[in-house]
Amino acid sequence: MKITKALITAAAKNQRTLPLQTLVDRDGVPRTALAIVIEEALAAGVEQIGVVIPPGDQAAFAAAAGAHASRLEFIEQSEPRGFGHAVWCGSRFVGAEPFLLLVGDHVYVSATERGCARQLVEVASRENCAVSAVQATHESKLPYFGAIGGRRVPGHSNLYEISDVLEKPTPTEAEQRLIVPGLRSGRYLCFFGMHVLTPSVMKILGERLEAAGPAGASVHLSTALADLASRERYLAFEAEGSRYDIGARYGLLTAQLALGLSGRDRDEILGGLVDLLAHRVR
Numbered sequence: 580m581k582i583t584k585a586l587i588t589a590a591a592k593n594q595r596t597l598p599l600q601t602l603v604d605r606d607g608v609p610r611t612a613l614a615i616v617i618e619e620a621l622a623a624g625v626e627q628i629g630v631v632i633p634p635g636d637q638a639a640f641a642a643a644a645g646a647h648a649s650r651l652e653f654i655e656q657s658e659p660r661g662f663g664h665a666v667w668c669g670s671r672f673v674g675a676e677p678f679l680l681l682v683g684d685h686v687y688v689s690a691t692e693r694g695c696a697r698q699l700v701e702v703a704s705r706e707n708c709a710v711s712a713v714q715a716t717h718e719s720k721l722p723y724f725g726a727i728g729g730r731r732v733p734g735h736s737n738l739y740e741i742s743d744v745l746e747k748p749t750p751t752e753a754e755q756r757l758i759v760p761g762l763r764s765g766r767y768l769c770f771f772g773m774h775v776l777t778p779s780v781m782k783i784l785g786e787r788l789e790a791a792g793p794a795g796a797s798v799h800l801s802t803a804l805a806d807l808a809s810r811e812r813y814l815a816f817e818a819e820g821s822r823y824d825i826g827a828r829y830g831l832l833t834a835q836l837a838l839g840l841s842g843r844d845r846d847e848i849l850g851g852l853v854d855l856l857a858h859r860v861r
Contacts, residue, residue, distance in 0.1 A: 589683030605842030661797030703775035712771035724769035728757035746801035
């Protein structure tokens with residue numbers, strides 16, 4: 580499986596301005612969150628990138644992309660029908676090819692020299708199937724993420740066969756359907772905000788949208804992924820790194836600290852935090 584296309588979603592009402600926010604990257608360079616996500620995709624070997632945006636926002640997103648704007652294709656989500664619909668809006672762009680899916684309101688910080696998206700693409704290419712990145716997450720965070728159930732692939736400590744997918748499950752639902760043998764008690768494998776998906780996903784989303792009708796309800800990606808798990812091999816991969824939702828409370832601050840502490844200015848930032856805490860204690 581060769582992945583040359585990426586889709587970045589940034590059209591949700593509560594998400595549309597987040598990719599335009601400026602952060603200082605690991606090298607100490609100010610960049611927008613969108614530019615950081617684009618560079619994550621490019622470092623994974625992607626050649627073409629589509630960005631799903633709200634109608635009329637192309638100029639703002641092109642400016643936020645900076646030097647990368649010329650290599651982007653902007654795709655408008657004409658109506659707010661959910662994350663699944665936003666992904667489906669990119670169906671013409673991805674065509675009949677597998678693709679990397681990223682969300683525009685997340686920042687990813689790798690624990691290795693290889694970016695999180697590159698790790699994921701390498702696994703999907705090797706396994707020749709759809710793979711979603713996941714992160715072991717405490718049950719208190721379940722209201723914020725989709726989560727998977729399954730079992731470890733024999734011989735792999737960070738790869739799982741997916742048997743079930745639930746969108747923002749309750750702890751009771753998770754305990755009944757999403758237990759993964761080997762995880763610590765009270766922890767579940769929640770989506771990381773990046774996937775490598777096959778064209779089957781677009782077909783499933785199209786079927787669900789058609790069934791809902793032209794003025795139907797929102798379509799969720801998680802329900803389509805649950806359907807995918809019943810149709811073809813579908814894996815989850817624990818990436819070596821962390822995801823930071825910049826739309827969460829203090830999310831932008833947390834993402835900035837994570838970027839800074841993983842980069843060249845780590846000592847300077849730690850010193851500043853120590854000073855800040857010292858002043859707070861006095």
